[in-house]
Amino acid sequence: QVHLVQSGAEVKKPGASVKVSCKASGYIFSNYDIIWVRQAPGQGLEWMGWSSVSGGNTYYAQNFQDRVTLTTDTSTNTAYMELRSLRSDDSAVYYCARVVVFHTSSFDFWGQGTLVTVSS
Amino acid sequence: DIRMTQSPSSLSASVGDRVTIPCRASQSIGTFLNWYRQIPGKAPELLIYGASTLESGVPSRFSGSGSGTDFTLTITNLQSEDFATYYCQQSHTGVAFGPGTKVDLK
Numbered sequence: 001q002v003h004l005v006q007s008g009a010e011v012k013k014p015g016a017s018v019k020v021s022c023k024a025s026g027y028i029f030s031n032y033d034i035i036w037v038r039q040a041p042g043q044g045l046e047w048m049g050w051s052s053v054s055g056g057n058t059y060y061a062q063n064f065q066d067r068v069t070l071t072t073d074t075s076t077n078t079a080y081m082e083l084r085s086l087r088s089d090d091s092a093v094y095y096c097a098r099v100v101v102f103h104t105s106s107f108d109f110w111g112q113g114t115l116v117t118v119s120s
Numbered sequence: 121d122i123r124m125t126q127s128p129s130s131l132s133a134s135v136g137d138r139v140t141i142p143c144r145a146s147q148s149i150g151t152f153l154n155w156y157r158q159i160p161g162k163a164p165e166l167l168i169y170g171a172s173t174l175e176s177g178v179p180s181r182f183s184g185s186g187s188g189t190d191f192t193l194t195i196t197n198l199q200s201e202d203f204a205t206y207y208c209q210q211s212h213t214g215v216a217f218g219p220g221t222k223v224d225l226k
Contacts, residue, residue, distance in 0.1 A: 044207065044217060046217070047215040104154060105211035106154040106170075107154070110163035111163065
């Protein structure tokens, strides 16, 4: 069965960086893309970016393109999201999800979420 | 950019009710529209893709309709686990989620 397992909660100071991992299992990692979405407390879902695992391309939402880097490691079936220059309003739960491009790019399996808290 | 709107932001219902949740896109997106349910404290789960195709394993009480700019998620015979927030998401150009509609207990 498909699983996406994310790294644990992080506490960071303003200005620092955070790197969240998302380890995939149960399917051929390179056959599906990975997206990252975040959710601030009590708020909705915000798309951050998209990793094309097989092609190596990345696409970033305009709000994040200057501060986020998405990478994938096909040797370990792991995707990574690094966010730099953290601010207090970056405190949120960060999710990875698998993209099913041939099903109108829907996101069929999600990681459990990683809580990132930014506080001085 | 394509913007998604969902109104109302919340609605109240009872177990067994039929509920309809609207979603509107700022421009035509064909049927590149997906629906998710999010139970508090949990990750979202895919319900419908392509505006009307039920994701494998999702109960048949969920259905979707619409094309272009106006879409609807319908839940018949509402169950206790359906008291949650529902998000639409477009994938026609980039990715964008609607702000969500919370279904709570009347």
